[in-house]
Amino acid sequence: MRMLLINLCLLLCCNVLAISAEEPDVPLVNPRMVGEIMVSGNYRTHRSVIVAELLFHEGDLIEMVDLPDLIERSRENIQNTSLFNIVKIDWSFPDINTVNIFIVVEERWYxxxxxxxxxxxxxxxxxxxxxxxxxxxxxxxxxxxxxxxxxxxxxxxxxxxxxxxxxxxxxxxxxxxxxxxxxxxxxxxxxxxxxxxxxxxxxxxxxxxxxxxxxxxxxxxxxxxxxxxxxxxxxxxxxxxxxxxxxxxxxxxxxxxxxxxxxxxxxxxxxxxxxxxxxxxxxxxxxxxxxxxxxxxxxxxxxxxxxxxxxxxxxxxxxxxxxxxxxxxxxxxxxxxxxxxxxxxxxxxxxxxxxxxxxxxxxxxxxxxALKNKLIFELLPRRDVVWKRMPLKQFSRIHYALYLKFNFDAGYVINTNEFDNNYMANSVLFGYGPGLDLVTIYDQVWGFNYSFNNFGDQGFFLHFNLVL
The missing domain is CATH 2.40.160.50 (membrane protein fhac: a member of the omp85/tpsb transporter family)
Incomplete structure (x- = not known):
């Protein structure tokens, strides 16, 4: 009986050790070292331009609890260069001490x-x-x-x-x-x-x-x-x-x-x-x-x-x-x-x-x-549409998003030499009204507003950010 209990204990311990050895990729080791950073899709852009936007580099030690935030902020940094239509970052664990990073970009028309x-x-x-x-x-x-x-x-x-x-x-x-x-x-x-x-x-x-x-x-x-x-x-x-x-x-x-x-x-x-x-x-x-x-x-x-x-x-x-x-x-x-x-x-x-x-x-x-305030409701979250018949890949993917908004702005201008026919300086200024913003490809934002001010002006106003 005693030998039977000993054998059962030994068998249980061996099974536990075997289970632990079979799962080396579970990200429990902290911190891990950044191994390879692999970049693809950058046919014209130098790799150094992309890697410079990352919050980590090869050889750095990263706490695994911080990895998702570091990845997301790095992706935002690359996207904010306005060089790419799409930026994706993924990672893998080749062993219990290392994390590899994979970056895929889709370049714009330049x-x-x-x-x-x-x-x-x-x-x-x-x-x-x-x-x-x-x-x-x-x-x-x-x-x-x-x-x-x-x-x-x-x-x-x-x-x-x-x-x-x-x-x-x-x-x-x-x-x-x-x-x-x-x-x-x-x-x-x-x-x-x-x-x-x-x-x-x-x-x-x-x-x-x-x-x-x-x-x-x-x-x-x-x-x-x-x-x-x-x-x-x-x-x-x-x-x-x-x-x-x-x-x-x-x-x-x-x-x-x-x-x-x-x-x-x-x-x-x-x-x-x-x-x-x-x-x-x-x-x-x-x-x-x-x-x-x-x-x-x-x-x-x-x-x-x-x-x-x-x-x-x-x-x-x-x-x-x-x-x-x-x-x-x-x-x-x-x-x-x-x-x-x-x-x-x-x-x-x-x-x-x-x-x-x-x-x-x-x-x-x-x-x-000037203090400009905006309450925004995401009416239509970002949607991506792929136009398969477009021969130029840089224009084949179209994205768009719609946002409802309500603007409330306030301002004040100090003018000690006010011209006789100007009356808005040295007075509190208020502007407000609803609007709709369209955000789409190549950093374009189109704003459609109906606005009022405290001097009786009102109207429909179109704003867009095209700068050439």
Whole structure:
């Protein structure tokens, strides 16, 4: 009997040991070392561009409880490069001490060359308000995304119409723990210009056949990125501007010192923190941007204008509140150290930052703040459709998503030199209303809003983020 009990105990122990030995791939060992990182689908993109977006590298030790979050954030980083339609990351355990990573990407179309026909305006609603049949540009657009497979950008743009423009732009972005740089040359010529603000709307003058304003500018930038989410950028710019006497007669303060020519330097430093799930249409995460700039530094003796300092702060927060419900808030504050600047440098709401319901308006001022809030409901989650008959693989997969939203924006502009016919500065501004956003391929977001403001304006407004 005693021998029988001993044999049963030995048999049970052997079975337990056998079961343990037969399951070496169960991820119980912590931490594990990253073994191979294998990348496929990158026919043009260098492997280093993709690997630089990962939060881990070969040889790193990773706690298995952290692996899913690291994988998801790495996938978001790669997707946010705007180089790929699809990014997938998977992993396997070849042994009890190692984890291998598999990355599959589907590249986008990178070379664009086509005739250009576009509307001119601060936004599409303002274009519809001011268009007299001449607010169009047409020309040629050449763009090479992911130039040389290194995430570089090369762009050529030639247009005429409302404005004549030529742009040559090269950008070499900073990868993680590396620096980047860029150079840009721009030439503008206008025969229709906004010269003043009245009733919080821009007034325009047109002079057919003669240029009202000619502007040449050169820009050099240096950037550095560290720890994936932190960016530094330094830019030095030179501007050479010539205004016609007709423009100066309508607004003597258009350029510094009331002169017809202006040659100035601009220096800016930008710091960014970006930890959002998407740069195109974020639903979770944080973003912060801080800008310090010295603008309008005259480099000739024509004017005694010394320029001005400008500081800007942008904070953006977005978070899932409930299933399919999200909240988003953006805070923007801008201030300069002078109560008034030449109209060429005019700041305020409506130029680069607008409130919903104020699309027709520009509210001039030296200092302004804006708080834009959005409650979002995911009406139609992302859907992918494959068009099998499309010969170009880069366009064969189409995705789209629809979001219902309600906007509620507030702002305030400080203007100590308020023009007699402008009444929105130095007053609280409110804009609100429902809308619908369509998010689709190649980072396109189309917004359809019906908005109101506290000054009685209302209307249907279309917004889209196409930047060429």
């Amino acid at each position: 070379i664009w060359a086509f005739p250009l026909f576009e509307a001119e305006g601060r936004n599409f609603a303002d274009f519809l308000r001011t268009n007299d049949g001449d607010n169009f540009n047409y020309g040629l657009y050449l763009k090479h995304d992911n130039f040389r497979g290194r995430h570089e950008l090369l762009k050529l743009r030639f247009i005429t119409g409302y404005r004549t423009q030529a742009i040559l732009d090269y950008q070499n972005p900073a990868l993680n723990h590396k620096s980047g740089w860029g150079a840009k040359m721009v030439w503008y010529m206008f025969d229709k210009m906004a010269y003043q603000t009245s009733d919080d709307k821009q007034l325009f003058i047109k002079q057919s056949g003669d240029q009202l304003l000619r502007e040449m500018s050169f820009h050099l930038s240096y950037s550095y990125r560290h720890h994936h989410d932190f960016y530094h950028n330094i830019m030095l710019s030179y501007f050479d501007v010539v205004a016609a006497d007709t423009l100066l007669a309508l607004n003597p303060g258009y350029l510094p010192g009331g002169n017809t020519t202006s040659r100035t330097l601009e220096f800016s430093y930008t710091y960014e923190f970006d930890r959002r799930d998407s740069k195109v249409y974020p639903l979770n995460g944080l973003y912060a941007q801080l800008v310090f700039a010295r603008r309008g530094m005259v480099v000739d003796s024509i004017s005694d204008w010394t320029g001005f300092f400008q500081a800007e702060l942008l904070l953006s927060w977005q978070k899932q509140l409930l299933n399919r419900w999200y909240g988003k808030s953006d805070l923007k504050i801008s201030l300069i150290d002078k109560p008034d600047v030449p109209y060429f440098y005019q700041t305020g709401l409506g130029y680069h930052e607008y409130l919903n319901g104020f699309e027709y308006r520009v509210i001039d001022g030296a200092t302004y703040g």
